[in-house]
Amino acid sequence: MAKQKVxxxxxxxxxxxxxxxxxxxxxxxxxxxxxxxDESSAPRPATVTLRLANDDDRYRTSNPLxxxxxKAGRNTPIRVSxxxxxxxxxxxxxxxxxxxxxxxxxxxxxxxxxDIQAGGLLQRVGQWTEVxxxxxxxxxxxxSSSLGLWPFEDDDGSAILTNVAGSLVSGxxxxxxxxxxxxxxxGSDQTLIVGSGASLRGTFKSVSTSGWQTLxxxxxxxxxxxxTYSELFALTLSNGNTVRWSINNANYQVVTASSDGTVLxxxxxxxxSTTDPTTWVRYRLKMTVSAGTVSVEPxxxxxNAAAVYGTSGTYAAAATGALRGWSIQGSxxxxxxxxxxxxxxxxxxxxxxxxxxxxxxxxxYDGEKTAARWVRLMTENGxxxxxxxxxxxAALMGPQKSDTLPELIRxxxxxxxxxxxxxxxxxxxxxxxxxxxxxxxPKLELFAxxxxxxxxxxTDDLDISNVVTAQQRNGGSATSRDDITPFVGTAPPPDGAGxxxxxxxxxxxxxxxLSLWSDWYLSRGTVDLPRFPQVEVNMDAVSASTRAAAxxxxxxxxxxxxxxxxxxxxxxxxxxxxxIGTHSRSIVFTCAPDQQFVIALxxxxxxxxxxxxxxxxxxxxxxxxxxxxxxxxxxxSTVDTPYDILVAGEQMTVKTMGxxxxxxxxxxxxxxxxxxxxxxxxxxxxxxxHIATPGRYAL
Numbered sequence: 165m166a167k168q169k170v171x172x173x174x175x176x177x178x179x180x181x182x183x184x185x186x187x188x189x190x191x192x193x194x195x196x197x198x199x200x201x202d203e204s205s206a207p208r209p210a211t212v213t214l215r216l217a218n219d220d221d222r223y224r225t226s227n228p229l230x231x232x233x234x235k236a237g238r239n240t241p242i243r244v245s246x247x248x249x250x251x252x253x254x255x256x257x258x259x260x261x262x263x264x265x266x267x268x269x270x271x272x273x274x275x276x277x278x279d280i281q282a283g284g285l286l287q288r289v290g291q292w293t294e295v296x297x298x299x300x301x302x303x304x305x306x307x308s309s310s311l312g313l314w315p316f317e318d319d320d321g322s323a324i325l326t327n328v329a330g331s332l333v334s335g336x337x338x339x340x341x342x343x344x345x346x347x348x349x350x351g352s353d354q355t356l357i358v359g360s361g362a363s364l365r366g367t368f369k370s371v372s373t374s375g376w377q378t379l380x381x382x383x384x385x386x387x388x389x390x391x392t393y394s395e396l397f398a399l400t401l402s403n404g405n406t407v408r409w410s411i412n413n414a415n416y417q418v419v420t421a422s423s424d425g426t427v428l429x430x431x432x433x434x435x436x437s438t439t440d441p442t443t444w445v446r447y448r449l450k451m452t453v454s455a456g457t458v459s460v461e462p463x464x465x466x467x468n469a470a471a472v473y474g475t476s477g478t479y480a481a482a483a484t485g486a487l488r489g490w491s492i493q494g495s496x497x498x499x500x501x502x503x504x505x506x507x508x509x510x511x512x513x514x515x516x517x518x519x520x521x522x523x524x525x526x527x528x529y530d531g532e533k534t535a536a537r538w539v540r541l542m543t544e545n546g547x548x549x550x551x552x553x554x555x556x557x558a559a560l561m562g563p564q565k566s567d568t569l570p571e572l573i574r575x576x577x578x579x580x581x582x583x584x585x586x587x588x589x590x591x592x593x594x595x596x597x598x599x600x601x602x603x604x605x606p607k608l609e610l611f612a613x614x615x616x617x618x619x620x621x622x623t624d625d626l627d628i629s630n631v632v633t634a635q636q637r638n639g640g641s642a643t644s645r646d647d648i649t650p651f652v653g654t655a656p657p658p659d660g661a662g663x664x665x666x667x668x669x670x671x672x673x674x675x676x677x678l679s680l681w682s683d684w685y686l687s688r689g690t691v692d693l694p695r696f697p698q699v700e701v702n703m704d705a706v707s708a709s710t711r712a713a714a715x716x717x718x719x720x721x722x723x724x725x726x727x728x729x730x731x732x733x734x735x736x737x738x739x740x741x742x743x744i745g746t747h748s749r750s751i752v753f754t755c756a757p758d759q760q761f762v763i764a765l766x767x768x769x770x771x772x773x774x775x776x777x778x779x780x781x782x783x784x785x786x787x788x789x790x791x792x793x794x795x796x797x798x799x800x801s802t803v804d805t806p807y808d809i810l811v812a813g814e815q816m817t818v819k820t821m822g823x824x825x826x827x828x829x830x831x832x833x834x835x836x837x838x839x840x841x842x843x844x845x846x847x848x849x850x851x852x853x854h855i856a857t858p859g860r861y862a863l
Contacts, residue, residue, distance in 0.1 A: 175241035199719035199739025210284030210586035223278035254282035284586025303525035309511035335366035346502035349444035350528035350563035355504040362494035375452035375512030385500035394496030401485030431477035528563025534580040553597025560673035629666035629689030634681035642678035772858035773798035782847035792829035808856035815841035
């Protein structure tokens with residue numbers, strides 16, 4: 165066999181450096197793994213292992229005389245290619261040097277080497293166990309002009325109110341505070357509840373300013389029922405002024421007063437037609453000065469509101485006074501109220517209400533597409549990414565809550581029913597959207613001679629799930645079950661397989677649609693076909709076109725095998741292991757039946773019948789078949805011919821399908837071509853009739 169045209173490149177000094185040119189790769193094989201080894205729960209990082217000759221000690225990165233010294237080390241990018249095909253790009257996680265007992269550099273004897281292990285970006289990200297801050301906290305923390313941000317998302321028993329921005333001066337409290345007593349708004353983590361007699365305070369970073377804004381979020385335990393005003397939130401300013409935002413049974417009132425109590429401005433506006441204060445409300449107060457007039461501008465909106473409400477008032481003054489402190493008191497209507505995210509900013513031009521980020525983060529990005537959440541989270545965390553598929557058809561997600569990044573991307577994957585894997589040609593992570601998995605054209609078409617050995621056929625219960633629960637993050641669920649399908653349904657053997665339960669954790673926008681997700685995953689888990697778990701291709705023994713096709717196969721693509729069974733085997737690639745020797749190369753694809761992604765299309769003859777059967781016996785020579793159908797909705801199309809049906813394992817092409825007669829069972833007579841899959845057998849009355857390649861209703 166010809167020597168493989170392999171390049172192994174390390175990225176340093178700003179360029180890719182090919183070390184194979186120096187014959188530094190030993191005869192032990194390079195092993196590359198991408199995608200999944202099976203249908204496991206966590207995305208598996210790509211890996212590559214190889215051995216470098218190290219007689220000259222150049223790959224000991226701690227060696228001051230090594231050309232890599234100070235340039236390469238942990239997570240140095242590495243790239244392996246065969247010819248022009250990049251097979252993997254990863255980060256070196258381990259450099260392990262070793263040598264034989266008799267190794268001597270001068271005079272040369274024995275050998276020394278460096279074993280390299282590298283992983284894709286998923287390997288590094290998979291170790292991130294820190295819980296990401298809530299969407300509101302992350303979004304508000306992005307403002308460089310912040311004078312302080314107190315999310316009130318502290319753990320139970322905390323002695324302070326953590327300030328995550330500004331001067332990092334913690335807030336203080338006295339009295340009864342119930343930390344994590346409320347689930348928070350959709351964009352918040354659990355937050356605190358204010359008890360009777362409680363007092364919360366914080367100090368802003370001091371900045372001289374001619375204008376400023378503050379935010380706070382609150383949810384009252386009950387709507388005010390009295391005309392008596394109760395204070396929601398109060399500010400003190402550097403000039404001694406105070407600003408108090410209060411509420412009664414009809415109005416919001418914002419009062420600005422001087423240090424001696426003189427009222428400078430009173431802004432009163434109805435809340436009853438705009439707000440439900442017993443839901444989470446974002447309150448914003450802005451003060452600016454122009455030509456000796458101070459403007460006081462309160463604004464507010466409910467969680468998931470479609471509009472922002474606000475008003476304004478003025479008073480004569482040369483300056484607003486800079487923000488100094490804030491306070492919240494537990495009294496009247498604020499007892500048992502939940503609060504979160506007090507913030508101040510010196511930038512009065514920021515749009516803290518009606519811009520996209522303000523609305524979306526407050527609502528936890530509710531209704532965000534899976535692809536959009538993927539892009540946002542990857543960008544927020546400084547990670548390289550891409551997605552494959554149609555952004556427009558991606559699933560809509562429910563609110564994003566605080567969690568680790570690996571869990572959040574797992575949630576994206578399962579809500580979308582997509583795939584997450586390390587890209588081959590970049591150190592980046594790819595999200596493959598579900599639409600790109602449907603009804604694919606095969607990337608690789610194999611025949612018996614293309615494989616060193618025929619793949620093993622396995623009929624087992626590994627991938628069966630006939631009772632599927634779609635579990636919503638917030639607690640809702642829907643369960644679907646298949647009680648009737650032979651061999652894979654819940655009926656006790658031999659009629660079925662017995663119960664195989666599975667729970668899929670999702671986060672969808674409309675909880676009323678949970679049954680669509682449980683139905684879809686049930687359909688995926690009740691494919692009654694054998695598995696061909698591993699398919700090996702000897703890359704040195706196939707044609708150039710087959711080799712190129714095999715190199716083009718990505719995670720989630722389809723391969724087919726023709727000529728070893730009575731039907732074309734369609735397989736979905738979950739992952740693969742590629743082994744590259746000096747004079748050999750093979751790829752072993754890990755596969756699952758692809759029929760789970762063959763879906764029904766409107767105006768296409770993919771719909772199956774669940775109640776059709778042969779009405780009479782039919783000999784091996786018969787070219788017509790009398791079909792009975794119990795349910796009228798399952799009768800066969802008379803205009804979409806030709807299409808293939810499957811009866812007792814024999815595939816037939818329907819050339820014509822007769823009109824429906826009778827009142828039930830409904831009768832049709834089909835003219836057929838027999839033995840399309842090489843099987844011709846006697847058909848018994850009562851044998852089920854199905855479409856040859858049944859489609860499934862997709863998400």
